[in-house]
Amino acid sequence: MRRLLEIELQKLWLNKTSKVLIFISFILPFTVIVLSSIKINFFGFFTLELGELGIFNFPVIWHITTFFAAQFKFFFAIVVVSMIGNEFSNKTIKQNLIDGLSKKEFILSKFYTIVFFSFLATLLLALISLFIGLYYSSYDEFNIIIKETDYLLAYFFKLVGFFSFCLFLAMLVKRSAFALAFLFIDFILEWILLGIIAWKSDLAFASKIQNFFPLKSMYNLIEQPFQRIAMTKFPNKEDLSYDFVLHWYELLIVIIWTILFIIFSYRLLKRRDL
Amino acid sequence: MEPILNINNLTKKFGYLTAVSDLSFTIYKGNIYGILGPNGSGKSTTLGIVLNVINKTSGDFSWFGDQTTTHDALKKVGAIIENPNFYPYMSAYDNLKLVCKIKGVQFDKIDEKLKIVGLENRKNSAFKNYSLGMKQRLAIASALLNDPEILILDEPTNGLDPQGIHQIRHLIKDIASQGTTILLASHLLDEVEKVCTHVVVLNKGKNLYSGRVDEMIASHGFFELKTANQKELVDLLEDDTSFGNVSVSDGLIKVLLKTPMEANTFNSQMFERGIILSHLVKRKQSLEEQFLQLTKKE
Structure with missing residues (x-):
């Protein structure tokens, strides 16, 4: 496992473009989170301090930071599709196999890299959130701090699932740009299917079905936190309440998609003549 | 092995x-x-x-x-x-x-x-x-x-x-x-x-x-020949069963051997029959000729 990870990391690390993209995908979300936690004084007119809103309180901070950090996953998605696309365009995938890497090892080396970076991102996010939370939060009991840390688990699996989807698309079309296009097409397709099913039956049923689609199921892991923030401000408005908790079956759907994407990628490579 | x-x-x-x-x-x-x-x-x-x-x-x-x-x-x-x-x-x-x-x-x-x-x-x-x-x-x-x-x-x-x-x-x-x-x-x-x-x-x-x-090919090679009375030589070679295909281009006669034969034996045989050779070279077929022959059969 270490050998395969080392192989892939060398390929990524010596490539300037992917190095820059990896840096961006790590630094940008965390900078945004850290900056937003700083008290900003607008030339003495007013001070903006998001911390005052209570969004950096435990346990809601886990929800907020994972949700916003997840929006930046697209940068690393570019790295994932290009690390496959480049292997095809440079024909290095062929040379790798000839040099004695098996097809299974090839896919695994990519997958381990995805898991490695997702884990690193989760770890960094956990640390940053913890520090900001400790600084702002009015509660600092251990039990409250670790409450809802399952959002970190959700964040990790959301990243792994999403990047595995990118990996599969890149293996399918062999070109980075096309893979990203397909990702976008699937995004639209999931909504069109929702529309069609809703038209044939009803919306409630269609939404249930949609929860099994890849992108939607990944989204479900961390629902948007805006309503929840609003709820903390207006606790009486019960019609705002919605299901933002992480359920085990939501996690299971994403894990199953991840496994399927990796198996499909391997099957594709196995059957293909290079 | x-x-x-x-x-x-x-x-x-x-x-x-x-x-x-x-x-x-x-x-x-x-x-x-x-x-x-x-x-x-x-x-x-x-x-x-x-x-x-x-x-x-x-x-x-x-x-x-x-x-x-x-x-x-x-x-x-x-x-x-x-x-x-x-x-x-x-x-x-x-x-x-x-x-x-x-x-x-x-x-x-x-x-x-x-x-x-x-x-x-x-x-x-x-x-x-x-x-x-x-x-x-x-x-x-x-x-x-x-x-x-x-x-x-x-x-x-x-x-x-x-x-x-x-x-x-x-x-x-x-x-x-x-x-x-x-x-x-x-x-x-x-x-x-x-x-x-x-x-x-x-x-x-x-x-x-x-x-x-x-x-690659069990071949005995071929002769390259030149002589003043070309027609007579070609007829003679074509009648002889120990020679294969005879071809002429630019006055150079090329004849394939069916049985092993040395250049000096051939020369003396021709001399006995009254044909004087002005050019006589014995050659082995190159891989290229052998290859073309092999692939042509298909």
Whole structure:
């Protein structure tokens, strides 16, 4: 496992473009989170301090930071599709196999890299959130701090699932740009299917079905936190309440998609003549 | 003799096209093999199959007497097919480092192999800045990293200038002289003739001949003749059963021998019959002529 990870990391690390993209995908979300936690004084007119809103309180901070950090996953998605696309365009995938890497090892080396970076991102996010939370939060009991840390688990699996989807698309079309296009097409397709099913039956049923689609199921892991923030401000408005908790079956759907994407990628490579 | 690669009834179909058809041959340790065939005869496909990048349709092959899986066997093989494929943004050294990681070889081999191919001074330049000849040499260095039992080269001199071709051939001969088995695919007959001891001739995916280069056709050679009374000589040769096909071009008569005959015997025979030869040379057929003859039969 270490050998395969080392192989892939060398390929990524010596490539300037992917190095820059990896840096961006790590630094940008965390900078945004850290900056937003700083008290900003607008030339003495007013001070903006998001911390005052209570969004950096435990346990809601886990929800907020994972949700916003997840929006930046697209940068690393570019790295994932290009690390496959480049292997095809440079024909290095062929040379790798000839040099004695098996097809299974090839896919695994990519997958381990995805898991490695997702884990690193989760770890960094956990640390940053913890520090900001400790600084702002009015509660600092251990039990409250670790409450809802399952959002970190959700964040990790959301990243792994999403990047595995990118990996599969890149293996399918062999070109980075096309893979990203397909990702976008699937995004639209999931909504069109929702529309069609809703038209044939009803919306409630269609939404249930949609929860099994890849992108939607990944989204479900961390629902948007805006309503929840609003709820903390207006606790009486019960019609705002919605299901933002992480359920085990939501996690299971994403894990199953991840496994399927990796198996499909391997099957594709196995059957293909290079 | 120890078999290195054994191919049995291998077939590969791309849709309706049969690229390799029922091919069988065996590669033994210590020889230099040439796979010869015109473009599109299935050379690269055959190599692709045994190197695990193309899926076979039927038949089978085994490496090193079937003791290992293909993927493990490839760690004992060094191969380059078609163009040298490396990561353009990495230096030569880093590219070889990656190959070391894949093959499970120590990094100290890198400098040793770069020296063999004469690239030690350019090892830190990015691969994309290399000339084609240098790329090809780097590919050979890469294939040698694991001190392979067999080196497989597919068209190693394709697209190179004469100096480059000379360098690569020299390199191949050096490597062969150290006892490494070599399998060389080429459509350049001259190359195979100069380098190889054994040859497999393919055409349209079929095996036309496999064996030693010098035994490729049991031929007794041919005479090139010139004389003043050409017609008389041609008639005489055509009537004689010990001679084969007679052809005339630019006043030069070319006659194939069916039985062994020395030039001086022939000369005295002709003299006795009153034909004075002004030109007499006995020649062996080149591999090219033999090859064309073989592929024409199909």
